[in-house]
Amino acid sequence: VELLDKLKQFDLPTTLRICAGTDGSVTYLLEVMTHNKVEVITRCQKVITATDTIAKMLMIMPGEPVNHREVMLQVQGIPYVLACSLAPVSTMPQCIKDDLMQADIPIGRILREHKLEIRRDILNIEIKSGEKIFNDIPVLSREYVIIHDEKILIWINELFPVDDRWDV
Amino acid sequence: VELLDKLKQFDLPTTLRICAGTDGSVTYLLEVMTHNKVEVITRCQKVITATDTIAKMLMIMPGEPVNHREVMLQVQGIPYVLACSLAPVSTMPQCIKDDLMQADIPIGRILREHKLEIRRDILNIEIKSGEKIFNDIPVLSREYVIIHDEKILIWINELFPVDDRWDV
Numbered sequence: 001v002e003l004l005d006k007l008k009q010f011d012l013p014t015t016l017r018i019c020a021g022t023d024g025s026v027t028y029l030l031e032v033m034t035h036n037k038v039e040v041i042t043r044c045q046k047v048i049t050a051t052d053t054i055a056k057m058l059m060i061m062p063g064e065p066v067n068h069r070e071v072m073l074q075v076q077g078i079p080y081v082l083a084c085s086l087a088p089v090s091t092m093p094q095c096i097k098d099d100l101m102q103a104d105i106p107i108g109r110i111l112r113e114h115k116l117e118i119r120r121d122i123l124n125i126e127i128k129s130g131e132k133i134f135n136d137i138p139v140l141s142r143e144y145v146i147i148h149d150e151k152i153l154i155w156i157n158e159l160f161p162v163d164d165r166w167d168v
Numbered sequence: 169v170e171l172l173d174k175l176k177q178f179d180l181p182t183t184l185r186i187c188a189g190t191d192g193s194v195t196y197l198l199e200v201m202t203h204n205k206v207e208v209i210t211r212c213q214k215v216i217t218a219t220d221t222i223a224k225m226l227m228i229m230p231g232e233p234v235n236h237r238e239v240m241l242q243v244q245g246i247p248y249v250l251a252c253s254l255a256p257v258s259t260m261p262q263c264i265k266d267d268l269m270q271a272d273i274p275i276g277r278i279l280r281e282h283k284l285e286i287r288r289d290i291l292n293i294e295i296k297s298g299e300k301i302f303n304d305i306p307v308l309s310r311e312y313v314i315i316h317d318e319k320i321l322i323w324i325n326e327l328f329p330v331d332d333r334w335d336v
Contacts, residue, residue, distance in 0.1 A: 017201070023196055117315060
C-alpha cells in the first residue's frame with residue numbers, strides 16, 4: 001500500500017502505472033497490452049561472483065556464483081523495459097536452471113512454463129532522471145524479488161521509460 | 169498464449185484487457201489503475217458441500233466442505249468485477265483460513281499479506297451477454313485457479329462489465 005501511494009505521486013500513463021505496479025508478470029502484461037509478442041534483446045549474460053552487497057541483497061554468502069542478466073523487453077522494435085536481474089546459481093531449482101541461464105527467455109515466461117509457485121515482493125519504486133539507457137528520458141525504476149521455496153530466486157530491477165510510448 | 173490470442177479477438181478497453189489478462193492480483197491492478205482503494209461488497213458467503221461437478225473442478229472428493237464467496241469489487245461506488253470463488257476448506261492452509269472465510273477481504277490482499285507462494289492458472293476467458301448482474305451489459309468472464317502447494321487453493325470466476333468505465 002505504501003508503494004501504491006508512491007506510484008500515485010508520479011504523473012504516469014495508466015498502462016505504465018499498471019505494469020510498474022503489478023505483482024504478476026510484466027512480460028505478460030506487455031503482451032496483453034500491445035497485442036504482440038515481447039522480444040528479448042540480451043545486453044549482458046554472465047555468471048559473476050557475489051560481492052558483499054550482492055550477497056546481502058540475495059541473502060546468500062559472498063563469493064557464491066550469481067547469474068547476471070540484462071535484457072531489453074521490446075515490442076515491434078519499441079523498447080519498454082530494461083530488466084537487470086541477479087539470480088543465485090546454487091539454490092536455483094534444477095528444472096529452470098537451463099532456461100534461466102539462457103539469455104533470451106523472459107523470466108515471466110520461464111516461471112509460467114515450469115509452473116513454479118512464487119511470490120513477488122516489490123522493494124522499491126522511484127523516478128530517476130539522467131539515465132543514458134533511454135536517451136535521457138526519465139525512467140521509472142522498480143526493484144523486486146521473486147521468492148520461491150522461501151528463498152530469493154531472482155532479484156530484479158526494471159527500468160521503464162516515462163513517455164508517450166505507453167499510450168496504447 | 170492461446171488465451172492471449174483469445175483476448176486479442178475481443179474489442180476491449182486496454183485497461184480491462186490488462187486486468188483480465190494478468191497472472192497477478194486483479195484487486196491490486198484495480199487500485200493502481202484507479203488510484204483508489206478497492207471496496208469489497210459481499211453478496212454471498214457460505215460453506216457448501218461439494219457436488220460432483222465442484223469436486224472435479226477443485227480436485228477434491230464429493231461431499232467435502234467448500235467455502236463459496238461472491239463479492240463485488242468496486243471503486244468509489246463503481247463496480248468493476250464480480251468475483252465468485254470456491255475454496256476447499258479441508259486443505260486450506262491454517263494461516264489464511266480465517267481471512268479467506270471472512271467475506272470482506274479481497275483474495276489478492278490475503279495472499280499478499282500472508283506471503284503465500286502461489287501461481288495462477290487461467291483456464292478460460294469468454295464474452296457472455298445477457299448477464300443480469302451488470303444490467304445486461306456484456307461481460308468478460310474468466311476462470312482461473314490459484315495453486316498453492318500443488319493443490320487448488322481457490323477456483324475463481326471473475327465477471328468484468330465491458331463498457332467505458334474502464335477508460336481511466
